[in-house]
Amino acid sequence: MNTAKSAKRRQNKAERIARVGKLARGKFVSVDKVPEVLRRIIEPGDILCLEGDNQKQADFLANQLATLDKKDLRDIHLVMSCITLPAHIELFKKGMIKQVDFCYAGPQGTAIADLVKAKKFPVGAIHTYNEIYARYYIDLTPRVALIAAAQADRKGNLFLAANTEETPAIVEPTAFSDGIVFAQVNEIVDKLPRIDIPADQVDLVVQAPYPMHLQALFTRDPAAITDVQVLMAMVALRGIYEKYEVQSLNHGVGFNTAAIELLLPTYGERLGLKGKICKYWMVNPLPTLIPAIESGWVESVFAVGGEVGMERYTAARSDVFFTGRDGSFHSNRAMGQLAGHYAIDMFIGASLQIDINGNSSTVSKNRITGFGGAPNMGCQPTGRRHPTKAWLKAGAEANPGPGSPPGRKLVVQMVETFQAGRVPTFVEELDATDPGIRKALHGVTPVMIYGDDVTHVVTEEGIANLAACRSVAERQAAIRAVAGYTPVGLKRKKRETEDLRARGIVQLPEDVGVRPSEASRSLLATQDIKGLVRWSNGLYDPPSQFVDW
């Protein structure tokens, strides 16, 4: 019997499209026909990709999918970046999903923890973004991809606007393996501002009755930044940015790093750091970066996604941001993650829990959030070969052996010792080691950033330079030294801390030249959202939930 493969997939695709028949006019499907079209193009056992990352969602198509039942759709292998919509959870509750492979589940983290407990969450693995995009080309190639675009023209070319994000990373492997690409669009127009996805790679299009869901994920209101966060920002600026001359970097989404951005034009300027640090960014268009951009600190910003309200500002600052020939903002999640992995001096971000070995996690027993992109950036890219000043300096401190790279990426965890409600950030053991969670993940503990990759931990107590530690015991002592008055911190020994401080492995604010008395919100370039609008010369349009004037 001849079982060799030839071109059966192509034939199968033609059959599926034929089944759609008159439900579509050419590529175009009307809103009321979408559930039936989905039923006809998806087969049992399919790998189905739903577009949706932490910002942009093909929410109309997801909602239509959730109206179907197990008799319509079963044994689906769902692959997607982010499980964020109630409709996604519905697919599991209806028993349509045979397996799921995904990256992140922010708002549905509690629902997923419940599904895990009920054994209704057949997860293959939780990935990082680039990891799952890579698998779309290897063993998780979608048969059908449901995606979202801003506009389509009459041929089915797509314009993705500011939120290109992961669309190309989904469409390419699907389209080039005889899969079906079905796009929801906000509108259909005669002429697109620019073509991001050629019609050739798009099989079906529906004009959704409502615009795709976009989450303003990276907007941090300066009004919520505290004096303690200002202190930590000052310590990080002097003890890390200035020390290593960090030129290229990624910032997480928290208030700690927002404080750093807002200190650049004030405190940073006074320290004479302009032009020496923070020139090249792999980060979304953060509104809190506006004052630094307007003050001439920033050479370039490449982004994995857009940010609601930053459209006019980014278009007007095309020397800094990547823009299409139509002038509007461009992002690309896969390429941004790649840039964040290989081409930056430093990743700095926050976490909910850090254990005594420096492992961090955002998982708690009642909430499974997954990874997103942080581990792609918050890790040592040992495939890297190009040197920079910061990379070599951090590498020299780590005292590399003859079989190690000479440099190190700075991977910095910046956390307050306590979370809201007096919950300690530092723990002896991560909640992520919970046996139920580990069992669901086939033995993998969902660690966000591994302690071995972390070079520094910054808290309001000071800096612990983990890269300079020479043993596991020393690293644990350094972490306890900056863990404040958490149970982990209270177990530190005075003599050990003093020894580490004498060797510069633990540094208090004073040791890096920071005066705590200066740590005040008044040092920020602006104290509120309105100030950001002013800094942007009226080009920033904050989302309504941030506007109180």
Next chain:
Amino acid sequence: MEKFTKSFPSKPLGAKTAKPWALAGVVGSGNLEVLMERGSKPADAMECHVETSIPGYKASWLAALADFAHHYPAGGTKVTINDQGAPPVLVNLRLRQAYDHLTKGDK
């Protein structure tokens, strides 16, 4: 409400300070006020008076104050703290700020 007083060993404060007393923070929800005054005795102890709206955290307070007295020469000062539920991370910052104001002035 919880009140306690305790002295912690600390190296004597320098002979000269910018001012005789210094204040950092305000008594407001989630915040605290630290008043630091020189001239208390003995010269090798930091005398602390704490009044906090949230009981049950005495061990953390004592640890934070002991560390502060250990790290900074604050002997011969009297520290009065009025706390209204400040997060633990703020306690250390306000102590350092009061000390900074006392020794180096407000600028």
